[in-house]
Amino acid sequence: MLTILALASVILLGIVPQQSEAIVIYTGWERHALVGSDIRLSCSFFSWRWTSDDVTFSWSYRADGARDSIYVFHYTGGAPYVDNKGPFRDRLEFVGNPGRRDGSILLKNLDYGDNGTFTCDAKNPPDIVGRASSVRLLVFEKVPIQAGVITGAIIGAVLGLLVLVVVIYYLMRFLVARRVFNLSVSKHGKKGKGKEGSQQRQ
Amino acid sequence: MLLLLLGIVILHIAALVLLFVSTIVNAWTTGSTSSSDLWNNCSTTNGGYHCAPANTGEWIQAVQALMILSIIFSFISLFLFFCQLFTLQKGGRFFLTGVFQIFASLFVMSGAVIYTVMSPTWVHGSEAFGWAYIIAWVAFPLALISGLIYVILRKRE
Numbered sequence: 001m002l003t004i005l006a007l008a009s010v011i012l013l014g015i016v017p018q019q020s021e022a023i024v025i026y027t028g029w030e031r032h033a034l035v036g037s038d039i040r041l042s043c044s045f046f047s048w049r050w051t052s053d054d055v056t057f058s059w060s061y062r063a064d065g066a067r068d069s070i071y072v073f074h075y076t077g078g079a080p081y082v083d084n085k086g087p088f089r090d091r092l093e094f095v096g097n098p099g100r101r102d103g104s105i106l107l108k109n110l111d112y113g114d115n116g117t118f119t120c121d122a123k124n125p126p127d128i129v130g131r132a133s134s135v136r137l138l139v140f141e142k143v144p145i146q147a148g149v150i151t152g153a154i155i156g157a158v159l160g161l162l163v164l165v166v167v168i169y170y171l172m173r174f175l176v177a178r179r180v181f182n183l184s185v186s187k188h189g190k191k192g193k194g195k196e197g198s199q200q201r202q
Numbered sequence: 203m204l205l206l207l208l209g210i211v212i213l214h215i216a217a218l219v220l221l222f223v224s225t226i227v228n229a230w231t232t233g234s235t236s237s238s239d240l241w242n243n244c245s246t247t248n249g250g251y252h253c254a255p256a257n258t259g260e261w262i263q264a265v266q267a268l269m270i271l272s273i274i275f276s277f278i279s280l281f282l283f284f285c286q287l288f289t290l291q292k293g294g295r296f297f298l299t300g301v302f303q304i305f306a307s308l309f310v311m312s313g314a315v316i317y318t319v320m321s322p323t324w325v326h327g328s329e330a331f332g333w334a335y336i337i338a339w340v341a342f343p344l345a346l347i348s349g350l351i352y353v354i355l356r357k358r359e
Contacts, residue, residue, distance in 0.1 A: 150260055154267035159274070 023047045023130035027120050030136045033110050040095060041135055042104040043120035047127045053078065054125045057096065057103030061087070063116040073105055087113070110139050203358060207287075210355070213348045214283070214303065218276045220341040221310060225269040229332035231321060239334060240266045240317075261320040268313035269338070275306035276345065283352070290357045300352030307345035314338045 024046040033039040043057065056076040062069035072083040072092060080094035088107065096104040103122055107114065114137060121132040228239040236245030240262060244253040279302035286296050317335065 145260060145263070147255060148263065150263035151267040151270070154264060155271055155274075158271055 023122065023124055023127045025120055025122050025130060025133040027118075027133040027135040030138065032138050032140060035110060035112065035139055035141055037110055038106060038108045039110060039137070040104055040106050041118055041120075041137070042102070043096070043122065043133070044102050044104075045122040045124065045130075047101075047124045049124055049127045051099060051101055052125050055098050055101075056123045057098065058121045059103075059105055060119045060121070061116055062119070063087075063113070066116070069117075069119065075103060107137075110137075112139050115139050210348070210351060211280075211283070213344065213351075214276070214280055217303075217306075217341055217344040217348055218273070218280065220337050220344065221269070221273050221276060221306070224334045224338040224341060225273060227334045229334040230317065230338075231329045231335070232332040233329040236329070237332060238329075239332075240269065259323065261316055261323070265313045265317045265320075268309045268316070272306040272309035272313065272341075272345075275302050275309065279303040279306060279349070279352075287357075292357060294357050296352040296355055296357070300349045300354075303345055303349030303352060307342050307349060310338055310342045310345060314342065 025043065026045065027041065027043045031039060031041065041059070043059070054077070056074070058071060058075075059073035060069045060071045070086055072086055072088050073094065074081045075094065075096070075098060078098075082092045082094060082105075083089050091108045093106040093108065094104075095106045096102040101122075101124075103120060117134050117136050119132045119134045122130075225240065228237055228242055228244060230239040231237070233245075235247070236243070238244065242253045242255060244251065279299050282302060283296060283299040286294075286299055290296070314335070317338075321331075
């Protein structure tokens, strides 16, 4: 019975990768940053295949309001190639680890003109079919409080206080009941629980 | 006796419904072409009707939280009322129910006050307050009266 199960699972594991051979790329959805700061845009992928030596990463950038995108980073053949002519020359750095499927880049000294969409595309031959993933960069003068943070904090604090009050109330009732029990026992004699009770009180 | 009970429950539920409507409907301030509330700033421009999320400032989030808390406390108060109806001894007071309802009314009041004071920062000064804002102010005394009645009421038979 067990051997049949083991055999079936091995066969399934062998079959499934052949059918779902698509690479899945993960980046963030949106990133907020302050003017003048640095930001790390992360990109990683999931693939059923082992990480090959020919793994490639590409980052392209489309400014807000622009119609087309330009490539700003490419990693291939084991070497990274950063932007040396475009809007990010001298400001882009590769901080990823392709062996660990990480193709993250670091943008330095951000400006309002860097608002836009960054798209990461990764290929892990022979696993090359997949969708590129985009992350939107928003540059602020002052990072605004995200919607709902304070709302949630206030509601959580008040309800937490309520729960605390209820718990303390029932705890006090429980303790008072126990104290009464200890008092009545110690009156009869200083043995066993009575002694324990007085020691506890001290 | 039953009539009194029914009346009190109807008052409580009326306050609860007013709180719900006030929190949800988009009519805290209205202008000739726009309306805004705790959650959205909507306006009809040349391109049509479109809404943007309300300014994510600290104060409007505090108002959101206070309105939601008042709804929650009013719900808890209603639930406690039915609990206490069946478990309270004869002659006992619906103290806990009343306390929660009074808290709900205080939250609505503070929410409405904060909104009144801070609204010039997120809507145009020329816009008038809408009916959802008025309903919030009406819900406050209703909830307060309902809470006080609970505190004064004594259970009979």
